[in-house]
Amino acid sequence: xxxxxxxxxxxxxxxxxxxxxxxxxxxxxxxxxxxxxxxxxxxxxxxxxxxxxxxxxxxxxxxxxxxxxxxxxxxxxxxxxxxxxxxxxxxxxxxxxxxxxxxxxxxxxxxxxxxxxxxxxxxxxxxxxxxxxxxxxxxxxxxxxxxxxxxxxxxxxxxxxxxxxxxxxxxxxxxxxxxxxxxxxxxxxxxxxxxxxxxxxxxxxxxxxxxxxxxxxxxxxxxxxxxxxxxxxxxxxxxxxxxxxxxxxxxxxxxxxxxxxxxxxxxxxxxxxxxxxxxxxxxxxxxxxxxxxxxxxxxxxxxxxxxxxxxxxxxxxxxxxxxxxxxxxxxxxxxxxxxxxxxxxxxxxxxxxxxxxxxxxxxxxxxxxxxxxxxxxxxxxxxxxxxxxxxxxxxxxxxxxxxxxxxxxxxxxxxxxxxx
Ligand code: MN
Numbered sequence: 001x002x003x004x005x006x007x008x009x010x011x012x013x014x015x016x017x018x019x020x021x022x023x024x025x026x027x028x029x030x031x032x033x034x035x036x037x038x039x040x041x042x043x044x045x046x047x048x049x050x051x052x053x054x055x056x057x058x059x060x061x062x063x064x065x066x067x068x069x070x071x072x073x074x075x076x077x078x079x080x081x082x083x084x085x086x087x088x089x090x091x092x093x094x095x096x097x098x099x100x101x102x103x104x105x106x107x108x109x110x111x112x113x114x115x116x117x118x119x120x121x122x123x124x125x126x127x128x129x130x131x132x133x134x135x136x137x138x139x140x141x142x143x144x145x146x147x148x149x150x151x152x153x154x155x156x157x158x159x160x161x162x163x164x165x166x167x168x169x170x171x172x173x174x175x176x177x178x179x180x181x182x183x184x185x186x187x188x189x190x191x192x193x194x195x196x197x198x199x200x201x202x203x204x205x206x207x208x209x210x211x212x213x214x215x216x217x218x219x220x221x222x223x224x225x226x227x228x229x230x231x232x233x234x235x236x237x238x239x240x241x242x243x244x245x246x247x248x249x250x251x252x253x254x255x256x257x258x259x260x261x262x263x264x265x266x267x268x269x270x271x272x273x274x275x276x277x278x279x280x281x282x283x284x285x286x287x288x289x290x291x292x293x294x295x296x297x298x299x300x301x302x303x304x305x306x307x308x309x310x311x312x313x314x315x316x317x318x319x320x321x322x323x324x325x326x327x328x329x330x331x332x333x334x335x336x337x338x339x340x341x342x343x344x345x346x347x348x349x350x351x352x353x354x355x356x357x358x359x360x361x362x363x364x365x366x367x368x369x370x371x372x373x374x375x376x377x378x379x380x381x382x383x384x385x386x387x388x389x390x391x392x393x394x395x396x397x398x399x400x401x402x403x404x405x406x407x408x409x410x411x412x413x414x415x416x417x418x419x420x
Pocket of ligand 1: 354
């Protein structure tokens with residue numbers, strides 16, 4: 001087994017951010033504008049300072065101003081060849097074999113910050129957002145509860161990656177405080193709806209990918225080329241109000257039940273960093289149509305977990321799942337999204353849909369964990385939940401592990417506040 005290269009920046013044991021990760025994000029340090037950054041261990045590195053000191057001059061980048069922008073869109077638009085060259089260059093700069101920057105105390109003091117001294121912001125201007133519904137276990141569970149246990153999956157589900165166009169304006173970065181939404185609810189047994197705060201507030205454990213290349217309206221992304229269009233991934237908490245959803249979602253799908261806050265982990269982990277963790281997806285039966293046939297390993301082995309932390313109490317892990325369970329992979333999702341000629345843009349976000357596994361403790365929402373509110377979810381402090389309470393904090397984490405190499409996403413943290 002190869003010994004992993006180390007950084008001259010300290011990396012705590014089991015950190016999601018070793019030298020081999022080099023994710024991209026946007027940080028704000030006090031008295032400065034937001035800038036692109038990366039993270040090693042618990043240290044963040046302001047890339048604008050590295051640009052100031054000429055550390056990117058050896059790369060073939062015409063316009064260094066993109067290291068000073070408040071979002072990563074222009075950086076991502078450079079294309080994978082260049083963004084990965086930047087990533088490999090940063091790995092070299094921070095490798096313990098290289099003392100260049102380590103010995104430049106002025107640059108170091110201006111560029112490096114402890115993570116707890118900076119704000120990590122939403123890293124993108126997200127133009128469009130799609131939410132897929134690609135976990136067979138999740139779609140089956142919801143179909144059983146919301147519709148008919150005998151035909152839980154609708155006839156189209158195994159033929160196409162079902163999705164809907166969501167709203168990008170309400171996607172925010174980890175650390176968000178989200179008020180319980182209000183809306184129309186149809187209580188059991190009632191014959192007309194009432195208006196009020198959602199009573200069935202839930203999370204959805206998802207991952208999302210970010211597109212790094214645009215297409216022209218009228219063209220499609222072939223499934224075998226889809227990965228060229230995917231820059232990287234984040235964890236995605238798609239908060240959902242189940243009572244609003246149940247009343248509103250027929251016939252056009254979710255609307256206000258899911259656009260009051262979706263919370264992402266703020267470091268975009270590149271597909272290059274995730275490469276060692278490819279794995280085979282579930283067998284697709286019946287065969288998919290030719291435009292959806294994707295060869296090779298298109299799923300990724302990402303361990304996922306969700307904790308609930310009640311106000312003034314400790315956190316309890318209530319779900320452990322894995323991104324590898326997805327029935328439809330990202331290549332198929334993007335091929336399907338564009339097969340009709342729909343164009344995509346740099347910085348668009350595509351969420352997987354709730355990632356439920358086969359075991360009950362791997363279900364990726366409280367709707368499923370409590371089976372529609374019928375079963376109590378036990379917390380470590382003795383309390384129980386069926387859905388989220390005001391004051392609860394939802395913490396999602398994800399990481400890949402192979403031998404000594406751990407590449408992670410950090411956290412998506414959301415605190416639930418009372419309805420306004
Ligand atoms: Mn969702």
